Amino acid sequence: MAGIYIHIPFCKQACFYCDFHFSTSLKKKEEMLHCLKKEIALRKEELKGEKVETIYFGGGTPSVLNTSEINNLIATVYHHFDVIENPEVTLEANPDDLSEEKIIELSKTVINRLSIGVQSFFEKDLKLMNRAHNASEAKKCLKIATQYFNNISVDLIYGIPDCSNKEWEENIKTALDFGISHISSYALTVEPKTALESLIAKGEIKNVDDVKAEEQFQILTKTLKKEGFIHYELSNFGKENYFSKNNSSYWLGKSYLGIGPSAHSFNGIQRSWNVRNNTHYIKAILEDKLPIERETLSKTDRYNEYVMTGLRTVWGVSLEKIKNDFGDDFLNYLEKLSNRFIIEDLLYIENKTLKTTQKGKFLADGIASDLFKLN
Template identity: 60%
Template sequence: MAGIYIHIPFCKQACYYCDFHFSTSLKKKEALLLAIKKELILRKNEFGNETIKTIYFGGGTPSILNLEELQAIFDVIYENYTVVNNAEITLEANPDDLTTEKIIELSQLPINRLSIGIQSFFEDDLKFMNRAHTAKESKKCLQLALQYFDNITIDLIYGVPNMSNEKWLENLKTAFEFGVPHISSYALTVEEKTALAAFIKKGKVTPVDENLALEHFNMLVAETEKQGFVQYEISNFGKPAYFSKHNTSYWLGEKYLGIGPSAHSFNGKERAWNVSNNAKYIKSLSVNTLPITIEELSKNNCFNEYIMTGLRTIWGVSFTRIEKEFGLNLLNDFKENIKPFIKNNLLEIKSDPTLGKVLVTTKKGKFLADGIASDLFII
């Protein structure tokens, strides 16, 4: 089975830290939505007879779309793809969009999971990030959304300059009090060509403190564990039965179609991505041409990607899979390369009843997982 990701590249305003592809102008919205529907039709046979088990509307801000616009996309999907009955269908939403009327409308669509970009329950943090919503709207939308949706995840950002440990704990406490079953939480990262990067360079903003981020991360892990959440991926914490099926499919190397400008796709052997330009995307699809670049993955690429994703999850890296897909020699080299990390209590080997021996990060190693993985890459 496979998934579909749909990128809606529109936002009301630009968050200072964001480097995703989006536009704050809605002038091309109608033409772009037409192009998205065209791409869905043109690519309907790409994965053969595979059924669709997850659909994910990301962005940008998909909650900017109205009921009719979303329904039109669903119509095209269900007319051209075989979607399983219990498909997980997620829509990313911002609190300022989630009025009572909007939430009721969304509940009438096939959407059964909301991903709400809270980021913080404190007004000063939201202003620092240039978020479009207020702290009051964050709490109000959650009260409303939980009346209509059982499966809700919220985003929270930690490591924000001037965010004390007490404020971070209060953010977590507020999330727990609402009873949301899933939290995605990320350290504030300074990406090139963002407003945040420019502010730090000019001395207008305090640089991000990695030690503060580590403190917040350790608090996040400890507090979510107390509340019965499972850290099934470095940045994702879910109650049992509430793990994100769509994102999990990425980490487990399953196939997915990426629809819309800048969206990425994966078919098991090739990775592909659409042009990150709304005008070029629309123009290309107006003449039935896919605005896509395809890269065939080498053996080394596949190995490195498996190590990167595997070490971020509770499922880890399977020795049996490495031997089967990449050969015994590579497995033996890998076993030698991981010894220093095991010695330093950053990695450990566990036995899985299905997978056999698997390599996972320890509590100490979790925050450093990406760096550890890159050290184990084949160049």
């Protein structure tokens, strides 16, 4: 089974913290949609007959497209790939795009999952991040969307300057009050060359506080656990049967095909990525060329990637898989380096699987990097 990711590189406005690829100009939208469909056709053989079980519209802001444009892209996937009977089809959306009329339209398509970028229910937080919607729009869209969609994920950001722990608790409660079955939550991160980095440097916005971010992460994990959510990946929490199948396939090492500028693909051995430029992407596709760079992963690369993704998830790092796929040298290396993290109560072994403790979850990426092999 494989997945298809379609990157829609357009946004109404730029969020201060975002370092994803997008443009706030929609002038090239028609050309882009034509090229996305053409790339799908050009790459129809790359999954080598694997059935497609997930289709995911990410960005950017896919909800800037109208329903007809989205349906045309989905139809193109169905035309060129073997899609299972009931695939998970996710649309990332912003609250300001989800009018009642549009939600009803989307509910009549094969889209069966919405990932809604709320981020916060407080006006001051939304303004600080330069989000395009307001708190009222976020609540209104969730009230309507939950009437038409059973599978909804809400994005929330913690560690926002001047967002108190009490306000953070209220953010979580507000999402839960709508009966949401999945929450993706990320720490506000200062990425290089973003507006947020510049505003912090100028003193116009307070810098993020890592201590407060970890406090709010712990609040999040404990609150959602009480509400029956499973913390199945570092930033993702879902009730049973509501895990993101698309994202889970990434973490479990399944194949996926990325369509659109900056989109990444993976086939188990080779990773590839499209050019991160709309104009260059369009020019290449119109010339029947794929603007792709490819990298064949070494055994060490694949080991490091497995350790990174494994420690971020509820499935952990299987010691038997390390032995079978990479050999005794890699297993001995992992066991030796992980021992100090076990002593520090950051990792533990259960059923021959290495996992992070509650204390270690927030530090999972750093721990994983310390377990990497360098050659």
